[in-house]
Amino acid sequence: MASTDMADKAVLVDIFTRADLIMQSDIKFRQMIGAGQLQIVYYPVRGQEVVSSAMMAAVNQDDYLVTIYRGLHDQLAKGIPSKELWAEFAGKVTGTCKGKGGPMHITHPATGVMVTTGIVGSGIPIANGLGLASQLEKDGKVTVCCFGDGATNIGAFHEGLNMAQIWKLPVIFLCQNNLYGEHTHMRDTTGSASIKQRGEGLGLRSVQVNGNDASAMYAAAKEAVEYARAGNGPTLIEAMTFRFHGHLLGDTSHYIPKEEMEQAKKDDPMPILRQQLLDLQISEADIAAIEAKNAAIIDEASKFALESDYPSGDEYRIDVLDVEIAA
Amino acid sequence: MSDTAEKPKDIMFAQALNMAMNKAMADDPKVILLGEDIADKEGGGVFKVTAGLSGTFGTDRVRSTPISEQAIVGAAVGAALVGYKPVAEIMLMNFITVAMDQIVNHAAKLRFMSGGQTSVPLTIRTTTGAGTGLGGQHSDMLEAWLAHVPGLKVVAASNPQDAYGLLYSSIMDDNPVIFIENTPGYFVKGPAPTADHTVPLGKASIPREGTDITLIGYGSAISRCHAAADKLAEDGISCEIVDLRTIAPFDEETVLKSVAKTKAAVVVHEAVRSFGTGAEISSRIHEELFSELRAPVGRVGSGYAPVPFSPAIEKAWMFSQDDIEREVHKILG
Numbered sequence: 001m002a003s004t005d006m007a008d009k010a011v012l013v014d015i016f017t018r019a020d021l022i023m024q025s026d027i028k029f030r031q032m033i034g035a036g037q038l039q040i041v042y043y044p045v046r047g048q049e050v051v052s053s054a055m056m057a058a059v060n061q062d063d064y065l066v067t068i069y070r071g072l073h074d075q076l077a078k079g080i081p082s083k084e085l086w087a088e089f090a091g092k093v094t095g096t097c098k099g100k101g102g103p104m105h106i107t108h109p110a111t112g113v114m115v116t117t118g119i120v121g122s123g124i125p126i127a128n129g130l131g132l133a134s135q136l137e138k139d140g141k142v143t144v145c146c147f148g149d150g151a152t153n154i155g156a157f158h159e160g161l162n163m164a165q166i167w168k169l170p171v172i173f174l175c176q177n178n179l180y181g182e183h184t185h186m187r188d189t190t191g192s193a194s195i196k197q198r199g200e201g202l203g204l205r206s207v208q209v210n211g212n213d214a215s216a217m218y219a220a221a222k223e224a225v226e227y228a229r230a231g232n233g234p235t236l237i238e239a240m241t242f243r244f245h246g247h248l249l250g251d252t253s254h255y256i257p258k259e260e261m262e263q264a265k266k267d268d269p270m271p272i273l274r275q276q277l278l279d280l281q282i283s284e285a286d287i288a289a290i291e292a293k294n295a296a297i298i299d300e301a302s303k304f305a306l307e308s309d310y311p312s313g314d315e316y317r318i319d320v321l322d323v324e325i326a327a
Numbered sequence: 328m329s330d331t332a333e334k335p336k337d338i339m340f341a342q343a344l345n346m347a348m349n350k351a352m353a354d355d356p357k358v359i360l361l362g363e364d365i366a367d368k369e370g371g372g373v374f375k376v377t378a379g380l381s382g383t384f385g386t387d388r389v390r391s392t393p394i395s396e397q398a399i400v401g402a403a404v405g406a407a408l409v410g411y412k413p414v415a416e417i418m419l420m421n422f423i424t425v426a427m428d429q430i431v432n433h434a435a436k437l438r439f440m441s442g443g444q445t446s447v448p449l450t451i452r453t454t455t456g457a458g459t460g461l462g463g464q465h466s467d468m469l470e471a472w473l474a475h476v477p478g479l480k481v482v483a484a485s486n487p488q489d490a491y492g493l494l495y496s497s498i499m500d501d502n503p504v505i506f507i508e509n510t511p512g513y514f515v516k517g518p519a520p521t522a523d524h525t526v527p528l529g530k531a532s533i534p535r536e537g538t539d540i541t542l543i544g545y546g547s548a549i550s551r552c553h554a555a556a557d558k559l560a561e562d563g564i565s566c567e568i569v570d571l572r573t574i575a576p577f578d579e580e581t582v583l584k585s586v587a588k589t590k591a592a593v594v595v596h597e598a599v600r601s602f603g604t605g606a607e608i609s610s611r612i613h614e615e616l617f618s619e620l621r622a623p624v625g626r627v628g629s630g631y632a633p634v635p636f637s638p639a640i641e642k643a644w645m646f647s648q649d650d651i652e653r654e655v656h657k658i659l660g
Contacts, residue, residue, distance in 0.1 A: 064409075098442035107441035114408050114445065119432050125398045126433060129405015129413075136359070136387060136411070143405075156428070159398035166393065319443040320477050321576075322501040 007215040009280050011057060015214045016273050016287075018053035021294040022073045023270050025082070026245075028298050029072070029089070033249055037306065038090055040103055043070035044245035047212075050269040051176050051239045052077040054217035055144060058225050064130045064143040066115045066123040069104040070243075074146050079111040082301035092308035099311045100319065121151035124160035124173065131169035131234075142170045142228045150181025152195050161202045161236065168233035172224045173199070175236065176211060178243045183255045199236030211239025212269035214276070242267070337516040341376050343487035344452070344508065347494035348377065348414060350522065352384050355412060358498055359388045361399050362416025362452075366391040373418060374454065374513050396422050400429035400451065407449040408437065412498055420455035420507065421464050423473075434503040435478035450497045454508035456547055456597065457629070457645050462636040466510070468598035468629075473505050474575035474607075480528060481574040483507040483546035487517040489572055492526025500528055507574075509547045531578035533585065537567035540655055541585045543608060544595040545571040548627075548646070552595055555651035564655060574604055579611060586612050586620075593625040593654045597646055600628030625654040 006012075026046045032038045048070075056065075056077035067074040075085060080096065088095025089103045096108045104118035114130060117123045127145035134141040151157055152175060164171050175195045179186050192198050199206030205227065209220040217239060224235035242264040246253045253261060277287055317325045338346075351358045360377060364370055369391045371378030381389035392399050396417055403413035417423050423430065430451070438446045457466040474481045480502050484490035490508075497504040534549070535556055542552040549570050556566035569585050571577050586592045592612055594605035605626040612624050630644040 066405075096442070097440060097444065100442045101440040105440040107437070107444050109444055114405075115433070115437065117433070119428055122401070122428055122433060125401020125429060126405040126408070128398065129402040129407070129411075130409060131405070132402055133406045133409045133411055136406075156397045156401065159393070159395035160401065162393060163395060163398040163402065167390075319439045319441075321480070322438075322446065325477075325576075 005215065006276070007218045009282070011218060012214055012273070012277060012280065013282065014057050015050065015053045015218065016277055017290050017294070018056065018077045019049035019270060019273060020291055021082070021297065022049040022053065022076050024291070024294050024298050025072060025076060028302060030245065030249060032302065040089060042103065042249040043247065044243065044249055045070060045073040047242045047244040047264065047268065048073050048176055048178060050214050050273060051174070051211035051217055051241050052146065054214050055174055055221045058218060058221035059142060059144060061111055063141050064112045064114050064127070065146070066117070066127040066130065066143065067113070067146040068116065068120070068123060068148070069118045070148070071106060071116045071146070075106050075108070075113055075116070078113055080106070080108045080113055082297050083304045084108070086301040086305035087308050090305040090308070091310060092305060093311040094304065094308040098315065100315065121147060121154035121156040123147060124151070124156050125163070127171050127173075128160055128164050128169055131164065131171040132167065134170055135167070140229055142172060142225055144172045144174055146174045146176060148181065149175060149177040149179065149186050149190065149195055151175070152198055153181070153189055158202065161199065161204055161234070164234040165203045168231065170228035170231070171234045172221070172228060173204075173234060173236045175238045176241055177238050178241050180243070180247070180256065182247045195238040196236065199238070204234055204236045206236040206238070208238040208240065211241040212267060212272070214269070214273050335518040335521070338487050338519040339514055339516050340487050340490055340508070341374060341513040343491040343520060344376050344494055345378060345380070346520070347491045348380060348498070349383065351495055351498040352380065352388065355499070357410055358412045358414065359390070359406065360414045360416065361390050361392055361403055363394055363418055364391055365389060365416055372416065374510070376513070377416065396426040397429055400426040400434065403449045403451070404429055404434050404437070404447055407447045408445050412448050412450070414450045414452060414498055417451055417453040419465050420453045420469055421467050423451070423453055423469065430473070430479070430503070430505075431476050435476045439478060446501050447503045448501045449503045450506055451504070452494070452506045452508060454510045454513070456509040456511050457634045457641060458511050460636060460638055460641065461510075461634070463633040466634040468596065470507055470574050471598060471602060471604050474604055478503065479575065480504040481507065482528060482572065483574055484572060485546055485549035485570050488520040488524060489526050489532070489570070491520040492524050493528070493572060496526060496528050504528070507546060512547060515550070526572065529573045529576055529578055531572055531581040532570045533567060533581070534570055535566065535568040537565035537589065539565045539589060540591040540593065540659060541567045541569055541589045542593050542595055542651065543569045543571065543582055545574055547597045548595040551646070551648045551651060554648045555655070558648070558652055559655055564659065566655070577608065582608065582612065583615050586616055590619055590621045591658050593627060593651065593658065595627045595646065595651055598628055599631055600626055601631050603628050622658045622660070625658050627651050627654050
């Protein structure tokens with residue numbers, strides 16, 4: 001993995017601001033689900049905050065994002081307003097998708113979030129289509145496509161990356177490698193030594209980076225974005241990271257050796273990034289102010305979600321086709 | 328203009344499809360084509376349906392792809408989400424099985440799951456059909472699978488004029504449409520459409536009026552319905568034919584109106600009879616017109632087996648004009 005210089009102070013503050021919102025949101029979701037205030041299947045993102053925050057800090061709001069069911073971090077980092085996101089998680093009419101998508105299917109075109117899929121690997125071919133549209137429009141946009149290490153074992157990954165490369169599509173394939181596909185370690189499912197190697201085999205510019213290192217991740221992201229905007233084509237970024245709370249909430253991570261989990265928690269990217277800000281002479285008070293602001297956003301959003309109305313049952317007849325279907 | 332220029336000449340089904348895509352691409356720069364071998368360098372499609380289009384509109388808009396059905400449909404879905412009207416060619420309908428995740432989980436559902444924020448105005452052209460010895464993996468009729476998925480429209484034309492109008496309407500429709508072509512039918516001729524000929528989706532036609540029984544079908548069933556109707560007329564039986572044209576959502580109003588008049592019906596399709604679209608259509612007729620029917624609605628379809636290779640078995644397996652006639656006699660006693 002390449003070592004990189006420290007990113008700008010302002011960039012690191014931006015990444016921290018996004019990542020802290022994600023971390024606090026994840027904690028709050030787990031609390032509320034645990035307390036029975038929300039009845040949803042939840043895929044925790046704690047541990048992967050910095051990967052998406054650094055990636056999204058390197059793109060614009062009108063660039064596209066395609067992500068997956070473990071996507072809260074990507075969606076918040078891309079800028080979806082917390083109130084609408086929380087309301088969608090709660091199935092309320094005020095949610096991004098009027099409560100019809102739910103946590104696994106968040107869409108918010110205003111911030112470029114075009115698809116969240118619950119089918120492993122499926123976003124990859126769709127990201128190509130967004131990239132193709134940008135290439136034909138010459139609008140200069142890039143598409144970020146997020147998925148996990150597990151998705152690289154499905155056919156759509158190989159078909160999709162190959163097509164992106166032959167057409168030089170402006171797509172950044174961000175593999176957030178947390179080493180576990182559901183309950184199985186990558187070494188038991190993956191024939192190649194790395195995901196980067198798979199990207200290289202398909203002809204793509206491919207890099208591996210410590211995704212938990214904000215500066216290194218940002219540098220890799222920025223480079224891939226510039227490469228794509230210049231018309232050179234896609235990049236596969238293999239961002240090494242870890243997830244602390246299982247495949248889905250309730251999963252005890254029993255399949256992860258204790259020592260591995262302990263080491264991963266020692267390498268928790270959040271306190272490291274916070275310390276980096278302090279080292280850069282950003283005051284404790286300034287950091288605390290960012291955290292307090294995020295807490296207030298989450299407090300307001302979670303209340304909004306709980307207090308909002310459910311959609312009307314008749315809503316199932318709307319948006320199936322472009323015209324309302326008969327009852 | 329001379330007199331001869333105004334007479335519609337006969338053209339092949341495949342030419343009508345080519346004309347529809349040509350018009351759609353000329354009318355709307357957002358129409359793009361994706362598929363295996365579809366550009367002229369690769370032959371303009373294995374059945375030449377897209378011949379000449381890459382020359383006219385360029386290979387940016389008419390793109391030959393790798394043999395990657397998931398990637399083809401996925402790319403079409405993604406481009407459709409941001410305003411393009413892609414036409415993805417999945418060479419043969421059996422290959423749609425490889426792309427079913429993109430079709431069923433994404434194309435069909437993204438409008439709904441996004442609460443209407445996005446839509447997928449995508450057309451998937453695909454061809455199939457038995458009778459030419461292509462065997463079990465190149466001839467299946469899978470329309471019932473697709474018609475069962477909320478959010479998809481399913482279309483099948485039976486003649487060049489309808490093919491032209493329906494394909495143009497499919498491309499311009501704001502919903503994902505599966506447009507099913509018939510491989511042996513590509514070379515069947517019929518009157519050419521005029522450039523402004525239109526056929527709306529969701530509207531059946533009545534190509535033959537009659538009084539004794541209604542034959543309901545689409546695509547490859549219609550020519551056999553006509554042949555059977557000619558033969559039955561010799562026995563004094565008057566058949567009305569309803570060509571659904573759009574399988575899903577089907578034109579229930581036209582079907583029910585016809586059957587209310589004839590009081591008898593047979594649904595005909597090439598697909599395997601069991602769990603086919605005929606079951607749904609038949610059931611809807613029974614629900615609405617049970618007390619008026621002279622006999623239960625009949626169904627004609629192919630046998631419960633994969634499409635066989637040997638012509639001797641394929642012929643026995645496949646639905647036929649004889650099957651239609653037999654079913655009509657059975658119903659009318």
